Amino acid sequence: MERARAVLARRLPLLRWLPQYSRVAALADLVAGVTLGLTLVPQSIAYAALADLPVHYGLYSSFLGTMLYVALGTVKEVSIGPTSLMALLTLQACRGLPIEFVLLLTFLSGCVVLLMGLLRLGFLVELISPSVTSGFTSATALIIVAAQLKGLLGLSFTAESVADNVRLIVTQWPLVRRADCALAAACCTALLLLRKVKDVRVRSKRMGRVLWLLSISRNALVVLAASVLAYVTHGPDRPLFKLSGRVEPGLPPLSAPPFSATVGNTTMNFVDMVQQLGSAVIMMPIVMVLANIAIAKAFSEGGRVDATQEMVTLGLCNMAGSLVHAMPTCGAFTRSAVSHSSGVRTPAAGLYSGIITLLALIFLTKYFYFIPKACLSSVLICAVIFMVDVRTVRRLWARDRAELGVLALTFGVSLARSVELAVLAGALASLAALLRRLMRPRVHTYHVKTELGAGLRVRPAQGASYVCAELLARRVLAAAAAVAPRPLLLDCACLALLDYAAVKMLERLITKFKANEQLLIIYNVPEELVHKYEQLAGVDARALRTNSAADALAAVAPPPAALAPPPAADAESAALLQPV
Structure with missing residues (x-):
């Protein structure tokens, strides 16, 4: 009740x-x-x-x-x-x-x-x-x-x-x-x-x-x-x-919606009216x-x-x-x-x-x-x-030119054709712009130095899915090759989206790093996805819940020989590289 x-x-x-x-x-x-x-x-x-x-x-x-x-x-x-x-x-x-x-x-x-x-x-x-x-x-x-x-x-x-x-x-x-x-x-x-x-x-x-x-x-x-x-x-x-x-005086007549109509000399049924x-x-x-x-x-x-x-x-x-x-x-x-x-x-x-x-x-x-x-x-x-x-328009001009293009497309189609078509075109253009961003993930790299040695921190700027998994793997491997044999720390704070293709990509990365005898440390994983990362073949689960590069290195405790000294200019606060 x-x-x-x-x-x-x-x-x-x-x-x-x-x-x-x-x-x-x-x-x-x-x-x-x-x-x-x-x-x-x-x-x-x-x-x-x-x-x-x-x-x-x-x-x-x-x-x-x-x-x-x-x-x-x-x-x-x-x-x-x-x-x-x-x-x-x-x-x-x-x-x-x-x-x-x-x-x-x-x-x-x-x-x-x-x-x-x-x-x-x-x-x-x-x-x-x-x-x-x-x-x-x-x-x-x-x-x-x-x-x-x-x-x-x-x-x-x-x-x-x-x-x-x-x-x-x-x-x-x-x-x-x-x-x-x-x-x-x-x-x-x-x-x-x-x-x-x-x-x-x-x-x-x-x-x-x-x-x-x-x-x-x-x-x-x-x-x-x-x-x-x-x-x-x-x-x-x-x-x-x-x-x-x-103007017709009085209240409107109460009647059912019309399901037929006469246009000129032609009587149109319900289906014809809907098609019209x-x-x-x-x-x-x-x-x-x-x-x-x-x-x-x-x-x-x-x-x-x-x-x-x-x-x-x-x-x-x-x-x-x-x-x-x-x-x-x-x-x-x-x-x-x-x-x-x-x-x-x-x-x-x-x-x-x-x-x-x-x-x-x-x-x-x-x-x-x-x-x-x-x-x-x-x-x-x-x-x-x-x-x-x-x-x-002013705000998008300063912050997001892609969205401004979507606005301009919607505006132009509305004036040239119809508002209905403009809404459809604009929605598709927005989805296309979003898909393009998902397919072109930005990867930020930082040199880090801790008491245990130095390494390279790699932080993808968005989630990983089938549309960008392979490109993300290539960019991570390129960053790793530039600092080998130093460890690479994969900061997963932004990898809240992780589908099946991305999981398989991470497994291939782990295998590739082992073959190259280079340490891959996965850390700073969102709590709701820790169980998924723990199931990855070959992953070292000790660092998954750590939040800093130093804690991640300490959790895995790599041998000192693996930690080559960093370049003199390396520091997490000052050596921010361009996204790759």
Whole structure:
């Protein structure tokens, strides 16, 4: 019974925090939830526009997932809903296709993520290095900016790449609408200034709270002001600004995910639809999980993240979302930051933000008609420009050029082809770079002098495996030949990885040293691998657990004749040779 309760509490986190839920926590969650809702509603509308969907589909995607996360989620700051990355991937996968493809993509993505969680495949996300994440995140930001430039300029066209957007903007430049440009400039200026308002230092605590609320509600305030302006200046003949258009009023219909669709005059079945969606059915879930786990780790305050529960929750949120016509969703850094800064106490804040979205769908949809497209483009651009990760580029330039190459590859493929292909290419490039490092082990050599005589200390810089065992053996033998007949001390502190091929390599080394009548001392072995070294044929086990060259020599106690005097310049502290 106790075990069943523990499993239930682990899989239904609501049971862990609800019994201790207090009035103070409820009030804090109410404030955080309302604040989050003021951010979620305008963002959802903008992300639906980015995905080339009617704006109400963004609101359909904003309430069920965030409400389900209240009961199933483990990190109080996470807010499930539409994001810029999900919108961009949806656009690339479903461009020019009926809405049924978007809903099916939502359902299938949820199924794949749920399956990953049930099979505990969260480790797959670890194969995607931070360099890959930085590369495709920065590229995504630039792709979104390029796609939204037409909204700032009041233009209308369909483009499939950054180059197409630039080309069409140049081609249609005479059609640029000055009113939309002026409104976009005003919206971007207001959004960027309001973003910094919270950092203004004031003496009054109450005034500081007001400035903070203005800052985090900037999207809602700017959209409201632009909509009022559009409503006041709206004329019967030709509106001053390009508007969002009619929004479907009311709550979304509840229906099963579509397993067939009509494209032109052709009816496509489930298999045809999946083939049309292609790699997005796999890459969308991977990117979902990557984003959600990254957010969970960022806001878990050093605690352990239950990746399995997060994946199960994300999968169920998308599967349920497809029933209410939602686009693919996951957590968003911006909304999570808003929740964190609002003092959220539990995931219950998502309940209040979901209610605000429902109220907007019921009572405000008729007013969404007047939201200018230039304003939505401004909201998107001002949100994603800060996703360009310049800091990581600088850090990698100074520390790791190979990883910088992986970042550049991911960034370039994202811009030239697609984000899904870029993630795959970047992950493969990271693994290739790691494999190259494993295949080219560095070996550091030091001359040592002790009371018992002198020798050469050889320290491999990484583990030994089948991909590098032979090269490692050649480098050790080359170092030994340079100091023969003095002993060679093999420092195994870094040889924590030792597979079968490496074991056989060590046995051959021992045999070779005996044939050359040169002493090989293996020492400083990691404790968990001592038993494996003890089983090596011909190894002298007396020195395995020693930590210094002097202790290793003393343990083996070689005859004095074997210890030739070292060169005058030899000393462990001063005679560091270049890695071989």
